[in-house]
Amino acid sequence: MILKASQRSGAKQLSTHLLRTDENEHVELHEINGFVSETLQGAMQEAYALSKGTKCKQFLFSVSLSPPAHESVRVEVFEKAINDIEERLGLQGQPRIIVFHEKEGRRHAHAVWSRIDSETMTAKHLPFFKTKLNSLAKQIYLENGWAMPKGFENPKLRDPTSFTLKEWQQAKRANGIWGLDPRELKSAVQDCWKRSDGATAFTNALEERGLYLARGDRRGHVVLTLDGEPFALSRLIDGKTKDVNAKLGDPNQLRSVDETKALIGEKIAPRLSSYIAEAKRMAVNAMKPLVAQKQQLTVAHQTARQEFDTKLKERWDAEQRERSSRTRKGWAGVWDFMTGRYFKVRKQNELEVQFAKERDRTERHGMVAAQLKERQDLQTQIKSARRREAEQVLALYRDAAKFRRMRESREQASARVRDKGLDLG
Known part of the structure; x- marks a missing residue:
């Protein structure tokens, strides 16, 4: 299963996120262990209060466990994975919380530990936890006989349309007019890049998808959606700036972001707005x-x-x-x-x-x-x-x-x- 982890603070915000029923169809508080309180908010407050006796700011360690979408995964498998994480990272005996979420037919778990050792009043050190969890994730796939993602088999085969969290959130903000899954933006730009032999062909291919090439203030070549949201081209294609410049030329020859926004606003968006609104209305009804x-x-x-x-x-x-x-x-x-x-x-x-x-x-x-x-x-x-x-x-x-x-x-x-x-x- 995919393991994503972080050291963090924000106990109140995390407890709110874990109990959100507007984003999750089912929320199940599976375990609270090592805390006096029997509620998630109370346990988080305990962790925060204990951390005030130390200099540690990121006093929580949070891990999400996501198995393959269509596998029927028993609770015991999640529990074993969480126990293995504890052993691998040296978190045995630390207070922990386990919450299950279900959304769109998929089930995943969140495990949260307090990093503060109450006996020594120091934070558990977690060196190289990402590398260790990546190794453990591969082991879990093998133990359960699940098809391993290509990115685990070979890092060079990792899904090229995958976003970082920041890129995903940015793409979601730009999702108003564009109307697609955020991953489609990256996939569409990569497709245009592969089948274009120069700046003109690339620009035309982008515009066929409602995207526009422009000169960024600090990022060289950028791609704008119809919302006017800019994305660095080199990140969208997972390439280097020098390769982009070699294929497309000097970005200073392009319109600026503001000029491109003006072009969209004056000539493109008004003409399309009624059509897009109608398509959206039909989609909503459907x-x-x-x-x-x-x-x-x-x-x-x-x-x-x-x-x-x-x-x-x-x-x-x-x-x-x-x-x-x-x-x-x-x-x-x-x-x-x-x-x-x-x-x-x-x-x-x-x-x-x-x-x-x-x-x-x-x-x-x-x-x-x-x-x-x-x-x-x-x-x-x-x-x-x-x-x-x-x-x-x-x-x-x-x-x-x-x-x-x-x-x-x-x-x-x-x-x-x-x-x-x-x-x-």
């Missing part, structure tokens, strides 16, 4: 039934889990009462202890408890897995609808680019006619 179905499914799944957990608890309590009744009290209990019957009963109870825990986990995993499968089927329909929307918007961009080139061609032809007339006169 998505309404799917969105409603998603909301209904989420509520139904949440209700089913609550009812299931209630039944499990009732069964567990009943079985516990039965097990307790086997241990006799008073002189009968003393006799059982002297004759050894007490130890046989205790052993039987321990085995039944172990069996009951395994049975309950298996049954709950089966229910969650069935719900995830149902949600994944719906997500496939949602992705198809989003893709159709993206294709419609891209078609509008291509038409606008063709129209602009046709208009420029007519203007150039008219200018040549005028020039020829002046020469004859």
